[in-house]
Amino acid sequence: xxxxxxxxxxxxxxxxxxxxxxxxxxxxxxxxxxxxxxxxxxxxxxxxxxxxxxxxxxxxxxxxxxxxxxxxxxxxxxxxxxxxxxxxxxxxxxxxxxxxxxxxxxxxxxxxxxxxxxxxxxxxxxxxxxxxxxxxxxxxxxxxxxxxxxxxxxxxxxxxxxxxxxxxxxxxxxxxxxxxxxxxxxxxxxxxxxxxxxxxxxxxxxxxxxxxxxxxxxxxxxxxxxxxxxxxxxxxxxxxxxxxxxxxxxxxxxxxxxxxxxxxxxxxxxxxxxxxxxxxxxxxxxxxxxxxxxxx
Amino acid sequence: xxxxxxxxxxxxxxxxxxxxxxxxxxxxxxxxxxxxxxxxxxxxxxxxxxxxxxxxxxxxxxxxxxxxxxxxxxxxxxxxxxxxxxxxxxxxxxxxxxxxxxxxxxxxxxxxxxxxxxxxxxxxxxxxxxxxxxxxxxxxxxxxxxxxxxxxxxxxxxxxxxxxxxxxxxxxxxxxxxxxxxxxxxxxxxxxxxxxxxxxxxxxxxxxxxxxxxxxxxxxxxxxxxxxxxxxxxxxxxxxxxxxxxxxxxxxxxxxxxxxxxxxxxxxxxxxxxxxxxxxxxxxxxxxxxxxxxxxxxxxxxxxxxxxxxxxxxxxxxxxxxxxxxxxxxxxxxxxxxxxxxxxxxxxxxxxxxxxxxxxxxxxxxxxxxxxxxxxxxxxxxxxxxxxxxxxxxxxxxxxxxxxxxxxxxxxxxxxxxxxxxxxxxxxxxxxxxxxxxxxxxxxxxxxxxxxxxxxxxxxxxxxxxxxxxxxxxxxxxxxxxxxxxxxxxxxx
Numbered sequence: 001x002x003x004x005x006x007x008x009x010x011x012x013x014x015x016x017x018x019x020x021x022x023x024x025x026x027x028x029x030x031x032x033x034x035x036x037x038x039x040x041x042x043x044x045x046x047x048x049x050x051x052x053x054x055x056x057x058x059x060x061x062x063x064x065x066x067x068x069x070x071x072x073x074x075x076x077x078x079x080x081x082x083x084x085x086x087x088x089x090x091x092x093x094x095x096x097x098x099x100x101x102x103x104x105x106x107x108x109x110x111x112x113x114x115x116x117x118x119x120x121x122x123x124x125x126x127x128x129x130x131x132x133x134x135x136x137x138x139x140x141x142x143x144x145x146x147x148x149x150x151x152x153x154x155x156x157x158x159x160x161x162x163x164x165x166x167x168x169x170x171x172x173x174x175x176x177x178x179x180x181x182x183x184x185x186x187x188x189x190x191x192x193x194x195x196x197x198x199x200x201x202x203x204x205x206x207x208x209x210x211x212x213x214x215x216x217x218x219x220x221x222x223x224x225x226x227x228x229x230x231x232x233x234x235x236x237x238x239x240x241x242x243x244x245x246x247x248x249x250x251x252x253x254x255x256x257x258x259x260x261x262x263x264x265x266x267x268x269x270x271x272x273x274x275x276x277x278x279x280x281x282x283x284x285x286x287x288x289x290x291x292x293x294x295x296x
Numbered sequence: 297x298x299x300x301x302x303x304x305x306x307x308x309x310x311x312x313x314x315x316x317x318x319x320x321x322x323x324x325x326x327x328x329x330x331x332x333x334x335x336x337x338x339x340x341x342x343x344x345x346x347x348x349x350x351x352x353x354x355x356x357x358x359x360x361x362x363x364x365x366x367x368x369x370x371x372x373x374x375x376x377x378x379x380x381x382x383x384x385x386x387x388x389x390x391x392x393x394x395x396x397x398x399x400x401x402x403x404x405x406x407x408x409x410x411x412x413x414x415x416x417x418x419x420x421x422x423x424x425x426x427x428x429x430x431x432x433x434x435x436x437x438x439x440x441x442x443x444x445x446x447x448x449x450x451x452x453x454x455x456x457x458x459x460x461x462x463x464x465x466x467x468x469x470x471x472x473x474x475x476x477x478x479x480x481x482x483x484x485x486x487x488x489x490x491x492x493x494x495x496x497x498x499x500x501x502x503x504x505x506x507x508x509x510x511x512x513x514x515x516x517x518x519x520x521x522x523x524x525x526x527x528x529x530x531x532x533x534x535x536x537x538x539x540x541x542x543x544x545x546x547x548x549x550x551x552x553x554x555x556x557x558x559x560x561x562x563x564x565x566x567x568x569x570x571x572x573x574x575x576x577x578x579x580x581x582x583x584x585x586x587x588x589x590x591x592x593x594x595x596x597x598x599x600x601x602x603x604x605x606x607x608x609x610x611x612x613x614x615x616x617x618x619x620x621x622x623x624x625x626x627x628x629x630x631x632x633x634x635x636x637x638x639x640x641x642x643x644x645x646x647x648x649x650x651x652x653x654x655x656x657x658x659x660x661x662x663x664x665x666x667x668x669x670x671x672x673x674x675x676x677x678x679x680x681x682x683x684x685x686x687x688x689x690x691x692x693x694x695x696x697x698x699x700x701x702x703x704x705x706x707x708x709x710x711x712x713x714x715x716x717x718x719x720x721x722x723x724x725x726x727x728x729x730x731x732x733x734x735x736x737x738x739x740x741x742x743x744x745x746x747x748x749x750x751x752x753x754x755x756x757x758x759x760x761x762x763x764x765x766x767x768x769x770x771x772x773x774x775x776x777x778x779x780x781x782x783x784x785x786x787x788x789x
């Protein structure tokens with residue numbers, strides 16, 4: 001009798017849980033899974049809604065990305081640009097960990113104020129941020145060049161535009177990362193530090209031997225999400241870089257050459273290659289995650 | 297079953313499914329030149345959708361004009377929707393299965409949309425009022441003709457008319473009068489013949505343009521330029537050059553006139569008249585440079601004056617674009633270029649589906665009203681949105697501001713509005729020195745070729761003088777020709 005009651009309770013709990021997750025599952029299926037399947041199917045066609053064409057072309061769209069004289073250079077350069085821009089991820093994470101460690105120090109004063117200041121970029125409009133940074137990097141009257149009395153073509157040089165984007169993205173990403181790392185650091189038991197101090201450990205030793213190893217789960221999460229986000233940069237290219245050649249990323253290629261020209265087959269093929277790369281990199285990260293310390 | 301085999305199985309199933317799906321849905325529509333059949337019945341109520349774009353101000357004026365239309369035709373209810381310019385085509389394409397009755401279409405998209413069979417031919421016994429159309433700019437009207445048999449754009453035997461012109465956007469040079477006067481005074485150029493010629497509002501040669509600009513910029517701050525960038529089409533068109541042959545199948549990139557046009561743009565950079573960004577600096581960057589007084593002139597369309605009037609911090613007037621020596625590379629010969637600006641245009645299209653809906657007649661009435669109604673056109677030009685579509689209104693009312701509409705609003709700039717009109721009116725005879733042509737993308741299926749060409753020029757060392765235009769264009773020509781082949785294959789498939 002007791003067992004039957006318990007199983008009824010379990011079933012009811014399961015149903016309640018299902019009711020909570022159903023909207024998410026429906027949303028995922030309708031707006032993500034179905035779209036992915038359709039898009040995957042498009043990638044094997046010459047689908048163009050305006051022409052009304054949808055002929056099965058096998059892997060032609062995939063090979064065109066690397067061989068077609070019209071798209072090859074733009075696609076390959078967009079890959080290189082995207083990879084270059086991914087440098088923002090290690091830089092952002094390194095700076096964030098250091099700031100978080102500094103702010104986590106008991107002697108650090110004004111923690112709350114700094115936390116708000118550092119988190120501000122994360123809650124500021126992406127459009128506003130991009131326009132302000134664009135103004136700062138402007139060659140002729142931008143704040144940076146004016147301050148240094150220089151004429152550095154940040155926004156027009158193919159390499160410098162990427163450097164400018166990395167600087168902007170490091171600044172923009174720090175807020176969220178610092179909060180995550182601080183949360184991770186606050187979960188580290190004080191006993192570790194006290195024991196280390198008794199053994200005569202200094203702040204640097206404590207950081208590398210205690211703090212860093214114990215925030216690796218947060219670091220692992222941050223690396224994965226930052227890299228996935230980094231591969232999908234688009235808004236910066238349009239809003240900050242104004243579509244400058246050196247800034248064009250894979251997603252920009254998909255938008256401009258694919259959707260912008262109604263070449264949905266080509267756009268879908270590029271999207272799937274990008275998705276595949278992201279999945280492989282993420283899988284590799286999970287495969288080689290022995291450096292992540294999950295012990296308490 | 298192993299995971300790998302499962303994935304392969306799913307992939308194969310999807311591909312096979314797609315093959316079947318593609319087999320069912322393949323093929324494309326094609327333009328129909330069947331004569332327009334007017335299904336309008338004054339005793340019936342109509343609900344028609346109209347999709348456009350524009351900022352809040354433009355949307356407001358459209359709402360007012362549409363209300364005027366509905367007051368005249370109380371049985372036609374127009375539902376007006378608009379998006380931002382940047383999102384418009386995505387929105388329109390998203391509605392492709394059920395297009396609005398009337399919608400904007402930029403001339404640069406016209407070929408693909410008309411070839412896809414989405415637009416209704418407006419010519420027929422009870423179709424567009426061709427008598428009234430005679431008062432609309434010929435170039436604007438001709439632009440929206442297309443013959444699906446010969447794939448020929450423009451008026452020709454057997455062609456249909458698939459849109460009515462929304463407006464004509466002559467894109468020419470505007471200069472900051474106050475800044476130019478300062479430079480003239482600073483360099484004591486009051487009596488300089490080349491400077492006087494440049495601001496005479498008559499076309500000058502490229503040589504005069506470069507020399508006058510160099511003189512004006514002497515001693516100027518290092519962040520001041522003559523022009524933020526130079527429009528590629530203006531250089532090409534004004535040198536009697538061509539990007540490709542008549543049916544856009546064969547590249548003309550390395551023809552002498554084309555090479556010289558691109559070299560002219562490179563020379564402007566090496567002279568310091570334009571920044572080293574070359575063609576890459578356009579849009580907001582160029583506008584800001586001009587509005588902030590860091591450039592003597594820039595390229596503008598009529599719509600830019602709404603901003604200039606709002607800023608109200610300098611006086612501004614128009615100039616015709618300079619011209620090159622033409623294919624023989626010598627001035628004062630028969631093939632000299634003529635001052636030719638590009639004219640941006642958009643059409644009011646009626647969806648082919650209105651035939652099924654029974655709303656084609658009412659839709660055409662709305663399109664005609666917006667395109668040709670006097671009151672509507674007057675409101676559009678007073679708003680600073682465009683030059684009038686109606687020739688008599690443009691010449692007799694807009695240019696002299698005979699009704700004082702612009703003066704009353706304090707919108708006296710540009711004083712030489714006639715330059716806009718001369719561009720839109722095209723070359724009337726051999727002696728006509730100022731004219732305009734549609735944007736080059738009007739002639740092609742996609743814009744990738746144009747993006748790639750500008751990228752190739754911008755990525756080269758043309759702007760520093762380390763490479764010549766001949767070298768840059770020759771290196772890019774195979775890729776350019778491949779793009780033309782691809783587009784030609786699509787059109788003729």
